[in-house]
Structure formats: C-alpha cells, structure tokens
Amino acid sequence: MKTRGAILRQAPGKFEVVDLELDDPRQGEIRVKMVASGMCHSDDHMATGDLPVAVYPVCGGHEGAGIVESVGPNTAGYAPGDKVIFSFLPACGHCEWCSTGHQNLCDLGALVLVGSRWDDPNSFRMHLDDGSPVGQALGISTFSEYTTVAVDSAVKVPEDTPLEKACLLGCAAGTGWGSVVRTGEVAPGDTVVIMGVGGIGAMAVQAAATAGAENVIAVDPVAFKRESAQRLGATHAVASMKEATEIAQSLTNGQGAALAVVTVGVISGDHIAEAFASVRKQGTVVVTALGNVTNVGIPVPILELTLYEKKIKGSLFGSGNPRSDIPKMLRLYHAGKLQLDELITTEYALDDINRGYEDMHAGTNIRGVIRY
Template sequence: MPITSRAAVIREAPGKFEITEVQVDDPRQNEIRIKMVASGLCHSDDHVVTGDLPVAVYPVCGGHEGAGIVESVGPNTPGFAPGDKVVFSFLPACGKCRWCSSGHQNLCDLGATVLVGSRWEDPTSFRLKLEDGSPVAQFLGISTFSEYTTVSVDSAIKVADDTPLEKACLLGCAAGTGWGSAVNSGDVKPGDTVLILGVGGIGTMAVQGAAHAGAANVIVVDPVAFKREHAQELGATHAVATAEEAAELAQSFTNGQGADVSIVTTGVISGEHVAQAFAATRKAGTVVVTALGKATDVGVPISLLELTMYEKTVKGSLFGSSNPRADIPRLLELYRNGYLKLDEVITTEYSLDEINQGYEDMHAGKNIRGVIRF
C-alpha cells in the first residue's frame, strides 16, 4: 500500500517550498522505497524555485542530494534489501547505453527525462501523488525533500552499513560535482595553478579536489569573507573578493601566463563569469563551467581570436564528469581516510519545516552547505 509522507513541494515557479503530505507508491520491479535520513540544500533546487531551471510538471517535490535507508524493495529486484543504506545519484545510470558503456555515466540516456519527474519509461506514471490522486513530479527522479521516496535502482548506490548518511548525503551531488570539476573535468596536475570562482558547497569541493590533485596554488574568488576563510581551511592557498585580483595572482605565480585551470562554481552563472575565468587562464589552459543559471540565457563575451590563437578550452561539467557507481564509493573511501572533508562543509542542519529558512541562509551567505535532517 502507498504510504503518506511529508514533503517540500513547489506548486509554481517562481514560488517557494510548501510542506504538504504526499502519497508515495509501493516500489515496482527495479524500484526501492527509501526512508530519508538527510538531504543537502543544493542551489540547483533553488533554481527550480526561481524558475531558472524549469521542470515539465508542477507541483514538483524538490531535493536531489540525499541518503537514506531502504524501507521496501520491489518484486524481482535483486541487490537491495530492507535496511540497506543508499546514497542517491542525482543522475541515473542504466549501465547499458552508449554513454554508460563508454565511461560517461553522468551522461546516461535516462537523464533525458529527469526534468519530467515521472518513471523513465512512462511519462504519465508518477511515484508521488497528492491526496486527491493528482501527480507530483520527482525532481531528477528522486525527490529527497520527502520523508519517504520511491526511486529507480538506477538512481541508488548501496553503501556500507556503517556509513554516516547525514554526512554522506553530500556525495549525491556536491562532492562528486565539485571534486570532479577539478580532478576529472579540469584534469588538474601537480604543480598547477587553479582558479575557482565561487566557493559554496560545490566550489569548496572543487578546492579539495584541486588540492588533492597536487595544485601548487588554489586561488578562490568569492565576495563573502566567511566563504573565503572557509575555503582556505580546506585547501585554498589564496582567497580574494574579485576575479580581477585572482587573475593578477595567477599571473604572478606563472610568469604572467595565467591559471592552468579555472573552474566556475558561482551560485548563479552569467556569461561574464565565464569570460572572467577565460581571461584569467593561460594559453592551452582549461575553463570548466559547472554552475547553473537561467535556462534561457545565452552568450559568453570572449574573444574568438583568443579562443583560436591561444588554444584555450571551455568545457561544461555535469556531476563533475563522474561515473557515480564507481565514484561515489571512491569518494566515500576518501572521506573515511580523511582526504575528503564532508563534516567541515556542512554548516547548519535544518528540519524539513525549516527548508525555506535554509535557502534564505544560503542566499545570505551564511552557509557553505545546509543539510536537512529527517
């Protein structure tokens, strides 16, 4: 029988989260129902609130960075049992399509329907419903802002029984996205000079990835002093308030050449942010674009001559170009061994009822990463 769950939903955009009751389907084959433990308050969900990231169906239940415990398992669904701990991957991985088969699970073909919020195979079938039976879309197919949620096994990674899910929830987005932006997408090398624009939850993880990869200089840019100071505690060597200051620093360390890798992890991206990173990057250097902005915005004001003549690379990075089935367990081991800091990134814990306050704190620059504890 479906169970009743309290959840944070958005009825229209722009709007705000509303706590209401939803009915959560029993799991079907290849599905599991999860009792949530914790969910990170990622800026991507706020992009849905503002309407910058439009979804196909409203109301939609938010949340995509989370972890919980298996409550029930669908029929003929091997590999999971009640009581198992799981971390969600906000992008599903089928393991069979061209992208999964070639080591690009973050680009899995199942991702084509994640903004619909239905079951992958049927755009009319929804796992969450209101009391009157009308559908509630699941953001990215998982909706971690609900006390219970039913998901496809394509979106769940089983982890060890002793995993602290209240910390490991960050592995579902922030850790892989930020760390991978430096290590995978940016291919940071020992001795590199790395520039990171924006050091919230994602940027702070990019700092750790760059430092772990052996960067000699990790320069962060953020207008909020608290975030700059926090980034220096986690591996940044220099922290400044403006991109212009960062570019000068990068040049001073590289005989005037500029950063080897620049990573854009601002809360809301603009073409100007990419242009600033591009200008601060050396010949044959790489600009990694990770942040999100308004879906309809186009254009980056960079010199096309410089793009060609200096052979610079500008590339997007989705989930840090990671393979979640391999990389989430790998990052968990790095956390266990002290190389990846998660506890230090979580600034404040909130109840589900405090979700709007959590996002107000994010906008006010009070949090690196807020987390909902269920």
C-alpha cells in the same frame, strides 16, 4: 503510505511542506526512508524558474541518502535496511554513454525533469491527497521523509556509512571533485582558480589541493566563504576575479592559471569570460554552475580562443561515474583525505527549508542539510 514532502506548486515559488501519498515500489524500484538531504542551489533554480520542470507541483531535492524500507518485486541487489546514496543522475548501465564510462551522460538523464517514471510519462509515485500527480525532482525527491525511486538512481554503500554527511556525495562533492580532477584534468604544480565557494566550489578547492596544485586561488565576495576555502586547502582567497587573475599571473611569470572552475550560484556569460581571462595559453575553463536556461552567449575574444588554444568545457556531475565515484570518495572520506563534515554549516528540519535557502542566499552556509 503517507509521507511529508516539500513541493513547489509553481515557479517562481517557495517550497511548501505538505502531506503526500507515496506508492509502493514496483519492479526495479526501492522505497527509502530518508536520513538527510543536501540543499543544493539547483533546487533553488527550480524555485526561481531558471530551471523549469515539466510537472507542477514537484517535490524537490536531489542530493540525499537513506535506508531502504521496502524493495519492489523481482528487484535484485537490495534489501530492507540497506544504506543508499542517491545519484542525482541515473545510470542505466547499458546505453552508449554508460558503457563507455560516461555514466553522468546516461540517456536516462534526458528525463530527469519530467517528474514521472523514465519509461512512462503518465506514471508517478507521488500524489496529493486528491490523487493528482506530484513530479519527483530528478526522479528522487530527497525533500521528502520517504521516497520511491528507480534503482538506476541508487548506490548501495557500507553499513558504517554516516549518511548525514555522505549525502553530499550525491551531488556537491562529486560535482566539485570531478570538475577539477576529471573535467579539468588538474596536474601537480598547476595554478587553479575556483570561482565561487558554495558546496561545489568548496569541494573543488579540496580536489585541487589534494591533486597537488601548487596554488589554489578561491574567489568569493563573502568573507566567511573565503575563510572556509583557506581551511579546505586554498592558498589564496580573494573577493574578485580581477584580484584572482592578478595573483595567478604574478605566480606564473605573467601566464595565468592552468585551470579555472566556475562554480558560482547563478551563472552568466560574463562569469565565463572572467574565468577565460584568468587562464594561460592552453588553459582550461570548466563551467559547472547553472543559470537561467534561456541565457545564450559568452563574450570571449575569438582570436584569443584560437591563438592561445584556450578551452571552455562543460562539466555535468564532474564528468564522473557515480556507481564507482561515490564509493571511491567515501573511501577517501573514511581515510581522512576528503572533508565532508566541514562543508555542512547548518542542519535544518524539513519545515525550515525556506529558511535554509534564505541562509544560502545570505551567504552564511557552505552547505545546508535537512536532517530527518
């Protein structure tokens, strides 16, 4: 069938909305009519070349939700009309990582930037009109009106799910929440610093507040984002890590924060060093943000790392299990304990995708969402 999708022909580059040929689903696959797609900074990393992919052109988007249009043969558990939220990381369910409760580290994740099917590097589901292959970002390409995906990447959700909001559970919400609760292991009474208040950072602020942190210090140079963080549960909101560190120390008898989560748009080693300086003895720095894949080095004092027993931990999709975490967070949303609507600043048409990313860079959005 025909669809329209936003592709990158090269990197650095800009998204271009074109007509695409979309294959029917095969065994273990579904074809989905998209309802909404979040506009994550990671797709911008693909556009800038910070996060290179194996095949160009590539159809972007990895945070989305939609309605099943058709189901591949011998594919149990799905039917046309089902609502699904995509997990940007697939979960096979039987590799070592999935079977030990670490679905975010599923072995299939090694293939999410190749653009083809997991089991065949020459098998694609999207093509240009001339028949040349188009890679699918993270195997799902939510920047397309329709997409054909492996069921490894889909989580079926209840019929009453508002997909235009719940699409955020497929990346930003789960990543921000898990970075604090799972990777950071926040405890009631903790002082927490959240460095960067985009979609992920805004959810991290909520997670810290909901988990009982006494002090939640949000850091962002943009005033609008600081104000948003305070509405979402931050007790303090400042423009710099220097200010955040001083506040954290003043609230903890000079010790510093128990946890600092780095959710800036484009990370460098210096960001991690600033977070490291803000935490106390046995404090934890959780690194969630992405930057150029070639960047190496974190300028932290080695003696302080050893003698203060500080920890630096990476966090992929919040160290979570999407098949259980997405339904759990959806229940919290329905119970009024998780704010998703408030994270969505602006909705865009697919044709306005580049304007959406311009707004992201300008700092006017917490999260932009494409509505189909």
